[in-house]
Amino acid sequence: MSDRKLRLGAFIMATGHHIAAWRHPGSQIDSGVNIDHYIEVAKLAERGLFDQVFVADSPGVANRGDDESFSRYGRSSYFEPVTLWSALSAVTKHIGFVATASTTYEDPFLLARKFASLDHLSKGRAAWNVVTTGSDQVHGNFGLDAHPDPEVRYERAREFIDVAKGLWDSFEDDAFVRDPKSGVYLDPSKLHAVNHHGKHFKVSGPLNLERPPQGYPVIVQAGSSEPGRELAAATAEAIFTAWTSLAEAQAFYRDVKGRLAKYGRRPDQLLILPGISPVVGRTEAEAQAKWAELQGLIHPSVGLGALAPFWPGEDLRRWNLDAPPPYYPEKPAGSNSRHHVVIELARRERFTVRQLYEYLAGARGHWVVVGTPGKIADEIQSWFENEAADGFNVMPPVLPASLHDFVELVVPELQRRGLFRTAYEGTTLRENLGLDRPQNQFTLARQAKAA
Template sequence: MMRSRDTMTLGLFFNHTGHHVASWRHPDAQADAGVNIRHYLDMARTAEQSKFDFLFFADQVAVREAHPDALSRSAQYTAHFEPLTLLSALSVVTDRIGLVATASTSYNEPYHLARKFASLDHLSGGRAGWNVVTSTAHAEARNFGRDQHYGHAERYDRAHEFLDVVRGLWDSWDDDAFLRDKQSGAYFDPAKLHALEHRGRHFSVRGPLNVPRPIQGHPVIVQAGSSEDGREFAAATAEIVFTAEMDLASAQQYYRDVKGRMARYGRRPEHLHVLTGINPIVGRTEAEANEKHAHMQSLIHPVVGREILSTMLGGADLSSCSLDGPLPDLPPTDASKSGLYQNIVKLAQREKLTIRQLYLRLAGARGKLTIKGSVEQVVDKMEEWFRQGGSDGFIVQPSYLPGSLDEFATLALPELQRRGLFHRDYDGETLRDGLGLPRPESRYKLTPRFP
């Protein structure tokens, strides 16, 4: 089955107030969470006590473009901390949990990100991970001197080269390069320092990096693409891939497809963790879970629901459409190539959903799978996907914070552990150790190069 390990991998997705689009409106939510460091400190401690494998932060380098009425009713992508800065702070109050941040290859430079993630890996004792994304939002492009973002194919071509440069920079110093010998006066061995001298289509980077080789060799590489290009990129480079499949059959197909591509890159399938995004709503009974979900759904303003659906569909204009009518035929765009876009259109057609029904299905969990029910029902569903080859685990996306995280941690996690589906403690010291991933060898180990 190409399983990565015998127990589930569980990441925790921190969307500051929670993952539900109306999370900030819940009476028990921390409404100012995006800029409340105490909130993040508390959540990180809870996550580590619960033995989550890693924390995950998404990011976008722009305020989301939307109708002002919709935007003013949303806490998403408006005001929150830059994730690498935040994770550096959280590294001080945690010891074992992985720390994964999103950073775009479209609007950064390789040297910048190589330096930042290497620094985070040292600050955290080897717990850093990089979610490699290619930006698609026009608002981001206009913050970086461009009228339009890069086209789909160019984004991925740039991303491949970007990642190769970053990995080369992480190998700038051999693991034992720093002598720090006070008696001899030798601070480092110059034979163990390497200049990259990269000249490519998109980047020209000499190197070396002015941070020692990361503790993990390379921070763990995370990726979230479901398109054809995204799947190939994941097979070639990713160690965790974050998916948004909505049914088991689709998840099984994705799982087999991506892991089946890895051999052509000389990679073993167990070195990639395929994780499905889920919005778990756990109750002591099914009725209690349904009540919780209904309350969250009632907080979605129709303007926000339609706008979120439009965003998921690459900015499709739905403003003239009746909320109680079907999703119209949409003109093909660059965004229509994405896996998320295609999954939404298929869902609407398969179940003949109105726009209102579609946004209620998707906007709350922002296009991820909602699993609701009693403890047993939620864990049964997770176990089915895990055992039936749909995933190696899950990215857990609590509806609102802190309440939904506390509920999952106190109700579902103990049952997962009782069934032997989730570990009771961390393995090893680094994120790689915990995930059973090999530590990469330096590219210079067999063919040393000198500045």
């Protein structure tokens, strides 16, 4: 057997990923602003030896259509992620923290300082999920008249990441002498201003915080569009993605890994982690009953609200719930890679509108697997061993109940098969993910000049 090990992250969506999770007795109904809930979930994921926990984030309230559907939508209030992870880093020891932050609506200096601080506070367990923000409901919060075009957003993202890395390198690793006897605290020759003058940013630096324990927080990307794939190949160390079939996942895996060489990178320097939403039962009947219970909690207006982003501009209330949805010959304006996944899923499975929103209710187009621990482990093993995934972003339908089921029932089965760790390998997130610690660019330049 290969010495390659499965990577697991817990993708936390407040009460859970199922759209009706907040109504389920296994959820914490006020979890979006309940720190005790997040402490419980983080400790549970750490007990399951997960690599990291992750929260998605958008700097605005999601648009869920009309007032009827919005009034039943349970994800309208939640913590800012870096603040949340800073609190949780004090009550955990091993698990990493992936915080989402937007390159479109954040400032490079402030972001670099926040994530460097999180990496120090957590002793090397921080990761940045780089997003360009797809929502068109955000720009007004930042004084803009319109949401920037995708091409501009991705161009800005590349430059933003370069600036952030330069700021994290402001101090070389051995810049701080801290010698009370000599009275020397730091070596000024090892402090560097980035002095960046680019198309989108002008940043002098240096950062007023020493280099993070990991060098850089782990860089994560969560897009599967063409510009998203290219951004990931150039800059990311892990990519979160969504596929519902082995063949599609394999094609994506080959495509993204195949782009790395032109950036001087090895395939093992980018981990591909598709989403999986497992509904676990000790028997198949129990798993199916859990799924049916959740599906029974979906109000039709909420279900149609979940479809609205994939059919922009449509009045979905006029649709026949028991007929197929309309299929576009091409992607509508403003759509993204997730639109392709959803439309192809509906075509492949011949879903009606109701069946499609019931499927999406579980994880918004990610892979939903309902079954016994053995069945779920079989599926995970198949994707892992057939080059469709390096691991998975586990998306519990209900929190904390579904994560508890996965940790107690599926993780031991993966360990029994030799696929998953039985103890953490290191103290930092990079060490546990098997990722290199990046060298300081100013140190490398000085060494090259000396040589």
